[in-house]
Amino acid sequence: MTHPVLVAVDGNSLLHRSYHARAHTGYRLDDGRPAWAVQGLLTQVAAAAGRACAAYLVVGFDDPDASLRRERWPSYKAHRPAKLATLTAQVRLAAEALTELGVAVVIPPRLEADDVLASAAAYGRACGLATVLVSSDRDCYALVDEHTRLLRVLDGGLGGSPMLDPARLERLLGVRPDQYPDLAALRGDPSDEYHGRAQPQTRPAPGEAPTVTTRRPVAVVILAAGEGTRMRSSTPKVLHRIGGRTLLGHAISAARGTGADHVEVVVRHAREQVVAFCQEYDDQLVIADQDDVKGTGRAVECGLDELPDDLAGTVLVTYGDVPLLTADTLRELTAAHDESGSSVSVVTARVPDPTGYGRVIRDVDGQVERIVEQKDATPDEAAIDEINSGIYAFDVAVLRAALDQVGTDNAQGEKYITDVVRIARESGHLVRAHVIDDVWQTEGVNDRVQLATLGAELNARVCRRWMREGVTIVDPATTWLDADVALGRDCRILPGTQLLGATTIGAEVVIGPDTTLDSCEVGDRAVVIRTHATLARVGAEATVGPYAVLHPGSDIAPGDSVGPFTDRHATTEGDPQ
Numbered sequence: 113m114t115h116p117v118l119v120a121v122d123g124n125s126l127l128h129r130s131y132h133a134r135a136h137t138g139y140r141l142d143d144g145r146p147a148w149a150v151q152g153l154l155t156q157v158a159a160a161a162g163r164a165c166a167a168y169l170v171v172g173f174d175d176p177d178a179s180l181r182r183e184r185w186p187s188y189k190a191h192r193p194a195k196l197a198t199l200t201a202q203v204r205l206a207a208e209a210l211t212e213l214g215v216a217v218v219i220p221p222r223l224e225a226d227d228v229l230a231s232a233a234a235y236g237r238a239c240g241l242a243t244v245l246v247s248s249d250r251d252c253y254a255l256v257d258e259h260t261r262l263l264r265v266l267d268g269g270l271g272g273s274p275m276l277d278p279a280r281l282e283r284l285l286g287v288r289p290d291q292y293p294d295l296a297a298l299r300g301d302p303s304d305e306y307h308g309r310a311q312p313q314t315r316p317a318p319g320e321a322p323t324v325t326t327r328r329p330v331a332v333v334i335l336a337a338g339e340g341t342r343m344r345s346s347t348p349k350v351l352h353r354i355g356g357r358t359l360l361g362h363a364i365s366a367a368r369g370t371g372a373d374h375v376e377v378v379v380r381h382a383r384e385q386v387v388a389f390c391q392e393y394d395d396q397l398v399i400a401d402q403d404d405v406k407g408t409g410r411a412v413e414c415g416l417d418e419l420p421d422d423l424a425g426t427v428l429v430t431y432g433d434v435p436l437l438t439a440d441t442l443r444e445l446t447a448a449h450d451e452s453g454s455s456v457s458v459v460t461a462r463v464p465d466p467t468g469y470g471r472v473i474r475d476v477d478g479q480v481e482r483i484v485e486q487k488d489a490t491p492d493e494a495a496i497d498e499i500n501s502g503i504y505a506f507d508v509a510v511l512r513a514a515l516d517q518v519g520t521d522n523a524q525g526e527k528y529i530t531d532v533v534r535i536a537r538e539s540g541h542l543v544r545a546h547v548i549d550d551v552w553q554t555e556g557v558n559d560r561v562q563l564a565t566l567g568a569e570l571n572a573r574v575c576r577r578w579m580r581e582g583v584t585i586v587d588p589a590t591t592w593l594d595a596d597v598a599l600g601r602d603c604r605i606l607p608g609t610q611l612l613g614a615t616t617i618g619a620e621v622v623i624g625p626d627t628t629l630d631s632c633e634v635g636d637r638a639v640v641i642r643t644h645a646t647l648a649r650v651g652a653e654a655t656v657g658p659y660a661v662l663h664p665g666s667d668i669a670p671g672d673s674v675g676p677f678t679d680r681h682a683t684t685e686g687d688p689q
Contacts, residue, residue, distance in 0.1 A: 115242040116167035119160055120232035122225040122247035123173040123217075126265060127153045127206055129248060131199050132391025135384075149202040150209055156246075157215070160263060162665045163275075163647050164244040170216040172228025173207055176200065180222040226251055233260045244275075248395075250296070256281050256289040274614035275633055280598045329446050330374065330425035330508065332367035333415040336360055336432030337380035337402040342559040348382040349557065350432035351389055354567035355574065356594025356613055359557055360386070362435035364394055369439020370428065370446065377432065378402055378415045407526030408502070413515045416508070426450060427511060429504040429529065433556045435566055436573075437503065441553055445546050449505035455541035456510065456533055458483065459503040461551045469499035470530055472545060480543045483530040487523040498545075500530065501554035505546075510536055570595070586624075600636065618652065627657070635670060643675070 130152025139148035161169050210217050218228045229245045229252060236243030237259045245252050248265045253276075256262050262276040274280065278289055287295050340349025350360040357365070360377070367375045376398035379386045383401065390397045400418040402411045412429055426446055430437060441459075449457040458480065460472050468486060471493050475481045483500045484493050514535040518527050537543045548554070557563050574595060575588040583599045585591050587607035593599075597611045605611075606624030613631035617623065622639045632645050635652030645662035651670030656662065660675040668674055 115240060117164050118168040118170070118232060118236045118241045118243045119164045119166040120229045120243065120245050121157055121160060121169070121171040122229055122245070122249060122252075123153065123171045123206060123210075124203070124225045125247045125249055126156050127203060128199070128395055129265065129392045130156065131202065132388055132395065135388060145205065146198045146202055147205060149199065150206045153206050154209060154213075156265070157210070160244075160246045164246075164263065165649075165665060165667050166244070168216075168241070170218060170228065170232055171207075171210050172225035172232075173203060173217070173219045174224040175219055175222055176203060178222045179224070181224070183222075230255055233257075236260065250292075253281060253285070253289055253292040273631075274596055274598070275616060277616075279600070280616055283598060328371040328443070329428045329505070330372060330423055331419055332370060332372045332375050332428045332430060332442070333400075333412055334360070334363050334367060334375070334377045334430050334432050335408060335411045335415075336363075336377050336386060337411050338433075339381040340433070340558070343563075344560075348386055350386060352557070352563055354435055354563060355570045356596055357435075358389065358393075359435050360389065360432040361393055362595075363430060363432045363437070364390075364397065366437050366439045366442055367428070367430065368394070370442045372428070374398055374419055374423075376400055376415050376418065378411045380411075405520075405527055407520070407524070408529040409515060409518045409527035409531060412511070412529055413527070416512060416515070423508050425508060427506050427508045429502075429506065431502060431556060433558075434501075434503070434554065435557065436555060436570060437553045441548065441550075445503070445505050448546055449544075452544055453542060454505070454544045455507045456536045456543045457505040457546050458533060458543070459501040459554065460498050460545045460547050461501060461549070461554050462497050462547075463499055463551055464497070466494075466497050466499045470502075471496040472498040472500055474498075474545075480533065480545050481537060482534040485522070485524070485528065485530065498547075499554075501548075502529075502556075503554065504529070506532070507541075510539075510541055514539070632662070641675075648680075 127149050131149035134148040134152045137148045139151055141147050157171060207217050207219065220227055226249060229247060233243050233245065233255045243260045244263055245255060245260065246263045246265065252262050256276055256278055258278065263273055264276055265273045281289050285292065285295065336350045338349065343349045343352065345352070351358045364375065377390050378400045380402040387399055390399060398418055400415040402414045426449055428442055428446065445457060445459060470483045470485045471489055472480060473482045473484055473493060473496070486494060511532060514532040517535050518531045520527050522528060533543055552569055555566060557566055571592055572588065574593045575585050575591060578593065578599050579585055582601040584604045586605065590607045591605055592610045594612045596614050598616045600617055600619035600621065602619055603617050603621040603623065606622070608626040609624035610628040611617065611623070612629065615629045615632050617634045618636035618638065620637045621634050623629070623634070624641070626642045627640055628644045629640070630646045632648045632650065634640060634650045635654065637653045638650050639655045640650060641657035643657040643660040643662065645666070647664035648662035648666040650656055650668045651672065653671045654668045655673045656668060657675045660678040660680065663681045666680045674680060
């Protein structure tokens, strides 16, 4: 017997995401008041209630007028810019609208929506309810237990967001939910100004003070300003998808994995669309606008202008269209850069066909001398097979100084970031190459052929990872797994299966053949055969199919049998199964 579900929603979190994601609509009430964020919030609240099959619903908001946390810790969220008036106005409007609709709204005096969710989890546990928390806030990880799940809202809205229970969260983080506060304290969380515990980098010389660093970059700048004309699409190139995420989503995820204090996206082409995505995907991103001056050097320069003037340390530069680049590689680059004492480190690789890439020019001693773009290369330089990936680690002071000297006297008439390498070396700074063997991580997407090629490679890597984790995939060539899918040990995936979005599969489950599950949950030892399902739940030891269709909100009870040729819609409390 399943327990009634209490759904508790972080109203501020969802409203903030909707504000940025829907700003382009400009939706207002008849009296002129802005309401696009309210419209998005109401849609998401309804979707969350439906996905979780809610019997009870509550939405919490921060007290807009007072904060106990700020009273006790004045630095709490002090780094965050003041909210726009058009956003704060919609907070009150959202609370009024939900109340009119009969939804329980809680605005606790001097407290936050987080506190409402924590109280809901405790109340549900005490009353024998199953609780689903809905938020994008990582702090909610600590509330997950056998009674409480977290629907963490990410890229793609509710449909592409994972439903996290203790087992899935532990697979994701490597720690139990109750250990998350300790992990956050050690790792840090820039969005909440948690800096983490620093580790000593090197042993100091006698008489010197110890140098302390976290071995992480102070910032990652993601370049996403290009037009991407070869995609021949009305969708910006960086918003095309592979593995269930946009190209830019992959880049942001890798950047966040470095633990950098600042993650920034530089935009220009289709700015409104790209910024709306960024704000919905990660509302703590720094956004920088590239001006009319072309070139990667100018893009980075515009990015630095939006970062603190007193920034010191290592800055990484990556791209929004390199989806296979991993956080591990960026961390390795940062560590190697710091340990070598370099001012500039460039990721390079040797490839059979270097066409289209900048070439790495080394001196007689094998040290990096400069990088030359293909259109500016001599025939001898064009024959070099060591290519520049465009991914860098810079000492930020050296980078700022060098960019001031970079001009546009080249075949493209652009301000190249590659000129920084030459300028830094001529100024006596150490420049080194960080050579990687996995060339796939340097590959960018310029057209739909490359999109498909990298998508297939990403899928192959995801399949291999899960097989090494104890999952049987009978035919990886016909199995497609999105990056955010979670699989339990000893489950068996048969040919022709697609597991998409935030789908979670339990242990010892059989899926397929010829099955598509999009953002579904399947309990331990269930069997799902030739089924198409979206936003559905299949209980433990249940059997579904063959030739079954499960619509959003469908909830198959543990041990139940559904099919064949069943078309199942959402059920509500008391409805017959």
